Amino acid sequence: MSASDAVLAAAVDADVDAFDVAVDVEADVDVDASVCAAVDAQPSLTLADHWAALASAALLGTDRRPAPTPPPGALADLVGASRPADDAESVLVQVAALAAARRAGLRPAPAAPRLASCPDDDRPLCPPAAGRRLDELIEAWPELVDEWLTRLAAAGFRLRPQHVVALAIRHRTDVARRALIDQAAGPLAPWLAGLFPTQFAGAARSRARPVAPSNAAPSSTAPPSTAAAVDEPFPLPPDLAPLVGAAPADVIGTLVDGLSRGRLANRHRPVLVHLVRRLDPAILAPLAEALSRAGTNPSTLGLTMSLADMARTRAAMITELTESATDEQNEQNEQNGTTDGPDAST
Amino acid sequence: MATSNGSERVDEAVWAPEHVVAMAPDRAAVAAARALALPGRWSATGADDEAVWGVCRGSGAEPYQVAVELAEPAFRCSCPSRKLPCKHVLALLLLWVNGHVPALTRPGVVANWLAARAARAATAAARQTTVVEPTDAEDDVASRRTDRQPSTAGPPSPAPGPDKRALERAARVAAGLGELDRWVCDRVRTGLTDPALATYAPWDQVAARLVDAQAPALANRVRRLAGVVGTRAGWHEHVLAELGALHALAIAGCHLPALAECRPALADSVRTAVGWQLRQADVLAQPPITDHWHVVGRSDTLEDRIVVRRTWLRGRSTRRWALLLSFAAYGQSLGGEPEPGTIIHADVHAYPGAAPLRVLLGLIHAPATVDVDGPPSASLAGACDDVGVALAAEPWLERHPLTVRAWPTLVDGRWVLADHTGSMPITGNLDGVPLLVACTAGHSATISAEWMPDGVVPLTVHLVDGAVDIGPRGGWS
Numbered sequence: 001m002s003a004s005d006a007v008l009a010a011a012v013d014a015d016v017d018a019f020d021v022a023v024d025v026e027a028d029v030d031v032d033a034s035v036c037a038a039v040d041a042q043p044s045l046t047l048a049d050h051w052a053a054l055a056s057a058a059l060l061g062t063d064r065r066p067a068p069t070p071p072p073g074a075l076a077d078l079v080g081a082s083r084p085a086d087d088a089e090s091v092l093v094q095v096a097a098l099a100a101a102r103r104a105g106l107r108p109a110p111a112a113p114r115l116a117s118c119p120d121d122d123r124p125l126c127p128p129a130a131g132r133r134l135d136e137l138i139e140a141w142p143e144l145v146d147e148w149l150t151r152l153a154a155a156g157f158r159l160r161p162q163h164v165v166a167l168a169i170r171h172r173t174d175v176a177r178r179a180l181i182d183q184a185a186g187p188l189a190p191w192l193a194g195l196f197p198t199q200f201a202g203a204a205r206s207r208a209r210p211v212a213p214s215n216a217a218p219s220s221t222a223p224p225s226t227a228a229a230v231d232e233p234f235p236l237p238p239d240l241a242p243l244v245g246a247a248p249a250d251v252i253g254t255l256v257d258g259l260s261r262g263r264l265a266n267r268h269r270p271v272l273v274h275l276v277r278r279l280d281p282a283i284l285a286p287l288a289e290a291l292s293r294a295g296t297n298p299s300t301l302g303l304t305m306s307l308a309d310m311a312r313t314r315a316a317m318i319t320e321l322t323e324s325a326t327d328e329q330n331e332q333n334e335q336n337g338t339t340d341g342p343d344a345s346t
Numbered sequence: 347m348a349t350s351n352g353s354e355r356v357d358e359a360v361w362a363p364e365h366v367v368a369m370a371p372d373r374a375a376v377a378a379a380r381a382l383a384l385p386g387r388w389s390a391t392g393a394d395d396e397a398v399w400g401v402c403r404g405s406g407a408e409p410y411q412v413a414v415e416l417a418e419p420a421f422r423c424s425c426p427s428r429k430l431p432c433k434h435v436l437a438l439l440l441l442w443v444n445g446h447v448p449a450l451t452r453p454g455v456v457a458n459w460l461a462a463r464a465a466r467a468a469t470a471a472a473r474q475t476t477v478v479e480p481t482d483a484e485d486d487v488a489s490r491r492t493d494r495q496p497s498t499a500g501p502p503s504p505a506p507g508p509d510k511r512a513l514e515r516a517a518r519v520a521a522g523l524g525e526l527d528r529w530v531c532d533r534v535r536t537g538l539t540d541p542a543l544a545t546y547a548p549w550d551q552v553a554a555r556l557v558d559a560q561a562p563a564l565a566n567r568v569r570r571l572a573g574v575v576g577t578r579a580g581w582h583e584h585v586l587a588e589l590g591a592l593h594a595l596a597i598a599g600c601h602l603p604a605l606a607e608c609r610p611a612l613a614d615s616v617r618t619a620v621g622w623q624l625r626q627a628d629v630l631a632q633p634p635i636t637d638h639w640h641v642v643g644r645s646d647t648l649e650d651r652i653v654v655r656r657t658w659l660r661g662r663s664t665r666r667w668a669l670l671l672s673f674a675a676y677g678q679s680l681g682g683e684p685e686p687g688t689i690i691h692a693d694v695h696a697y698p699g700a701a702p703l704r705v706l707l708g709l710i711h712a713p714a715t716v717d718v719d720g721p722p723s724a725s726l727a728g729a730c731d732d733v734g735v736a737l738a739a740e741p742w743l744e745r746h747p748l749t750v751r752a753w754p755t756l757v758d759g760r761w762v763l764a765d766h767t768g769s770m771p772i773t774g775n776l777d778g779v780p781l782l783v784a785c786t787a788g789h790s791a792t793i794s795a796e797w798m799p800d801g802v803v804p805l806t807v808h809l810v811d812g813a814v815d816i817g818p819r820g821g822w823s
Contacts, residue, residue: 051583058586061537088534095590100741103587103799104734108726108768112757115788125811132363139373140380161784162814169780188784195756196780292386301403306381 046071047098054095062087070094115195121186123158127324131160133317138166141313143277148317149180155325159184164192172200240275248283255287256294259304266303276310284315365685366439369419371429379436385446391438392450398442399456402434412438413456415463419682422459515560519620520600522559526552526568527596530589538575538582546572556621563621564595566649567744584800591742595619615699615740624697629706634693637661639668640721641684641714642749642794643805645817657683658747658794658805659694659705660721667747668694668705686794686806687813688714701739703746720808723751723792727767733797746797749808753790754782763793763802773801778816782807785814 053068067087070076075097084090126134130152137144145167152159159167164185171177182189193200236244243251255272258264264272279287291308370376382402389409391400399413411424412434421431441447452460529552533543542548549572556565571588574581598605598616606613618624639659646655657670672683684690693708724732729748736746752765754772761779762769772779785791785807792808805817 055583055586058534058589059538059582061540062535064537086531086535088531089593091534092531092590092593095586096594096741097590099587099590100594100737104737104741106730106734106737106797108730108770109757109762110768111766112755112762112764112769114753114764114790115755115783117788128812136363139367139376161787162781165781165784188787191787192780192784195783199780292384294386302381305384305387308384308386309380 047075050075050094051098051102054091054098057087057091058095062091067091067094118191119187121158121188123156123186126152126157126160126163127320127327130157130317130320130324131163133313133320134163136313137317141310143273144310144314144317146177146180147277147314148321149184151318151321153180153184155321157184157321157324158186158188161188164188168192169199236271236275240271243275244278245280248280248286251279251283252287252290255307256290259291259300259307260294260297262297262299264303265300269303269306272303272307273310276307276314279311281315281318284311284318288312288315363440363443366436366443368685369431369439369682370436371431375429375431375433375436378433379440382433382437383440383444385441388438388441388446390453391441391447392452393442393447394449394452397452397456397460398438398447399452400438400441400447402437410434411455413459414439415460420463516602518559519561519622522556522561523564523596523599523620525555525559526561526564527593527600530593530596533589534586538585544576561599561620563619564592565621567592569649587799595742609700611698611700612739614697615701618697618699618704619740619742626706629697630695630708632695632698634695634708635661635664635666635668635705636691636693636711637664637666638689638691639684639694640717641686641688641690642721642747642808643796643817644683644686644815645796645803645805646819655683656745656796657686658796659684659690660747660749662689665722667703668696669703669747670707671704684714686815686817687717687808689717690714699740701736701743703736717808717813720792720813721749721794723749725767726750726752726763726765726770729797730770744798747794747805748797748802749792749794751790751792753788754779754786754793754804755788763795763804765790771801772804773798774803774818778804778818781814781816785809785816 050068050071057065057067067084067090070079075094078097079090079093082093084093130148134145134148137148149159149167159181164181167181168178168185168189171181240254243254246254255264276284276287288308288311291304291311294304297304366379367376370379387403388400389403391398393399396417397413397415399411402410402412408424411422413422414420414431414435421435423432423434425432425434427433438447533540549568553565553568553572556562556568567588571585574584574588595616599620602613602616605616639661641657642660643658644655645658646653648654653674655672655674657672659668659670660666661668670683690710691712692710694705695708696702697704697706729750733746733748737743750763750765752763754761755764755769756762757764757769761772761776763772764770782793782804786793793804794806794808795802795804803818805815807814807816
C-alpha cells in the first residue's frame with residue numbers, strides 16, 4: 001500500500017473516523033517501518049510522554065482526568081479532523097493512531113551479548129533412527145529408556161538436545177536416572193541446569209555445580225560400564241528365574257506355552273516385562289516372532305502382543321545403536337573432526 | 347557445516363511413524379495402537395498409492411474392517427469407537443510405515459469406499475459455490491462455543507435472496523459494532539482501574555453480544571483481553587492499545603461501504619478482522635499462488651475448548667508469508683497440516699485483505715518433503731521492517747511470522763533473541779525456551795517465531811540436521 005492511498009482513505013471519510021486517523025498517521029510516516037521509527041524517535045520524548053499521558057487518563061477514566069491535548073503535528077491535525085464527541089473518544093482516537101504507529105515503527109531493543117557458551121562435546125550426535133527410537137521408547141516402553149541411554153553412551157554418541165531437555169525435566173528428581181542422562185548428554189546438561197535452575201530443579205540437590213568452565217574435561221566422555229547402574233535385580237518367581245540364562249528355545253517355549261494356556265496372565269505383566277528387559281539380546285527377535293504368532297488365547301492376547309512388541313523394540317534398539325557405532329567408527333577413520341549442531345557463523 | 351546426519355534426511359519417507367503418532371487424538375490411542383500394530387493381529391492387509399486397508403482381530407467376535415485414504419487422510423473403521431482416528435486406524439498405519447503391509451490391488455470394498463468418497467467430494471465442491479461453508483474460519487471458534495442464540499449461529503436459511511441477507515447481516519453487524527464502541531468509550535470514561543474489569547463477566551457479555559451480531563472474530567479478541575487484565579506489569583497499556591484497535595475497527599466496520607469504494611483491500615481486511623464469513627469457494631476462486639512453501643512453524647492456542655493451530659508458510663521464490671488455520675474441538679486430532687521443517691510444492695489461495703496472510707491450500711503439486719536448505723532468514727532489524735510494513739497495512743494485526751538468524755540470551759533475567767542489530771523479548775509461556783537454548787547451545791541459529799505486540803514467541807529452530815518444533819501447544823493465548 002502506498003502513502004497516497006492512505007491519505008485518500010482519510011480524505012474520503014474524514015469525519016469522526018478514528019480508523020482513518022490511524023491510517024493517516026502511518027501515511028504521515030510514509031508506511032515504511034524504518035521511517036516510522038525515525039519519526040517516532042525524533043520528537044520521541046513528546047510522543048512517548050504523550051502515550052504515558054493517554055495511558056494515565058485511561059487508567060483513571062476521562063470522567064476524572066481530561067484527555068491530554070496532542071502535541072502539535074500529525075496527531076493533533078488528525079484529532080482535529082476527526083472531531084471526537086467527548087474526551088473518551090479523543091483518547092481512543094489518539095490511542096488507536098499512536099499505538100498503530102508505534103507498533104509499525106517497531107525496532108529491536110539494544111543488542112545483547114551471547115550466553116557463556118556450552119563447552120564442546122566432541123562425540124557425534126545420536127543418529128536420527130536411534131533418536132526416533134528413543135521417542136518411541138519414552139512413549140511406549142519407558143522400561144527400556146535406561147538401557148538405551150547406557151548403550152548410547154557406550155557407543156560413543158551424545159543425546160540430541162531435545163532429548164536432553166525432555167528427559168532431564170521429566171526425571172529431575174530421580175538421581176540415578178539423572179546420572180545416566182547426564183552421561184549421555186555431556187556438558188550440555190550442567191550448562192542447561194545452570195541456566196534453568198527451576199526447570200531442572202531436582203538436579204540442584206544432587207549436583208549443584210555451576211556452568212562448567214570450558215577447559216574442564218567433560219567427565220561424560222569416559223567409557224561407561226555396559227551394565228546399567230539402575231538395573232538392580234528384580235525378583236522373578238522361581239519358575240521363571242532360570243529363564244534369564246536359559247537356552248533360547250526353552251525361553252520361547254515356556255513363554256509361548258504359558259501365555260497361550262493362560263498360566264501366565266495379566267497379573268504377571270510386571271514380571272514378564274522385567275524378564276524381557278533382562279533377556280539375552282540374541283533371543284529377542286525369535287521371541288517376538290513366536291509371540292506375535294501365538295496370540296490365540298483371547299484372555300492373554302493383549303499381553304502376548306504387548307510383550308512381542310517390547311521384544312521387537314528392544315532388539316531393534318540394540319541393533320541400531322550397535323550398527324551406528326560401527327558406521328560411525330568407519331566414518332571417523334575416513335574424515336576426522338566434523339562438528340554438529342547449529343553452525344556458529346554469522 | 348554439512349554433516350553425515352544432514353544428508354540422511356533426504357531419504358526419509360513422507361510418512362514416518364511420528365506422522366502417524368501426530369494424528370492420534372490422544373496418547374492413550376497411540377499406546378493402544380502400538381499394541382495392535384503387529385502382523386499377527388492383522389489379516390488381508392494391503393496398500394496402494396492411495397489407500398491402506400486391513401482386517402484387525404479385536405477383543406470382540408467380529409473382526410474390524412479398517413481402511414485409510416492417504417491423501418486427505420480419511421479413515422474408516424467398523425469399530426464402535428468415537429475417537430477419530432481410532433486405535434485400529436493408527437495401528438494399521440503404524441504397520442504400514444514399518445513395512446509390514448504388502449503392495450496389492452485394492453479389494454472391492456475399499457474401491458467402493460474410495461469411489462463414494464470421491465463422488466461426495468465432487469458434490470460438495472459443486473454445492474460450495476452456492477452455500478456458505480459453515481465450518482470455516484476463525485469466526486467459527488466463537489460461534490461454536492456460544493450457543494446463546496442458535497438461530498443466528500446455525501446454518502443460514504435459504505429463503506431470502508443473497509442481497510437481502512447480506513443487507514440484514516450488515517445492519518446486524520453495524521448495530522453490534524455500535525454497541526461495542528459505546529462500551530469501549532465507557533471503559534475509557536470510567537477508567538481501566540474499574541474493579542469489574544478484573545472479572546470475566548463484563549468481557550464475556552460484550553463478546554456474547556458480538557457473536558449474536560455476527561462479529562465473532564471481534565468477540566474472540568474481546569475475550570482474549572479479559573485474560574490480560576491485571577496479569578502482568580504494563581497490562582493496562584496493552585488493554586488500552588487493544589481498546590484503541592477495537593474502537594478503530596468498530597468505526598471502520600460501520601463505514602464499510604464508503605471504505606470499500608476507495609480502498610477495497612483494506613475493507614476486506616476490516617471484514618476479516620470483524621469476522622465476516624467468507625465462502626471457501628470464493629477464496630479458492632482467488633488466483634493461485636504457486637510456490638515451494640517452507641513450513642516454518644506452528645503454534646497452537648487453546649481458545650475455550652477449541653484448539654486453534656496456526657501453520658506458517660514462507661514462499662521460496664515469492665518470499666510471501668502465508669498462514670494456514672485449522673481448528674479442532676477438544677479430544678479431536680488436528681493433523682493433516684504439513685509439519686514444520688518440511689517444504690511443500692503447492693498452490694495457495696489468499697483471503698483478500700491489505701496484508702493478506704491467511705490462505706487455503708489449493709492444488710498440491712508435490713507432497714511435503716524434508717526442507718533440506720531451510721527457510722531464508724533475516725536480521726532482527728530486517729524482520730522488524732517486515733512486520734512493520736504488514737502492521738502499517740493492517741494496524742490491528744496480532745501476530746506475524748519471522749525467521750531470523752539470532753541467538754537466545756538473557757538480559758536482566760529476561761530471555762530475548764539477539765543479533766548484531768539488536769534484541770527482541772521472548773514472550774508467551776516460555777515453556778519452549780529451555781529447548782531453544784539447548785538446541786542452539788548459545789550460538790546463533792535460524793529461528794522462526796511469531797511476532798506479538800509484547801515480544802516474539804519462538805516456534806522452530808532450523809538446525810542443519812533437521813527442524814525442532816518448539817512452538818506452543820495449547821493452554822495459553
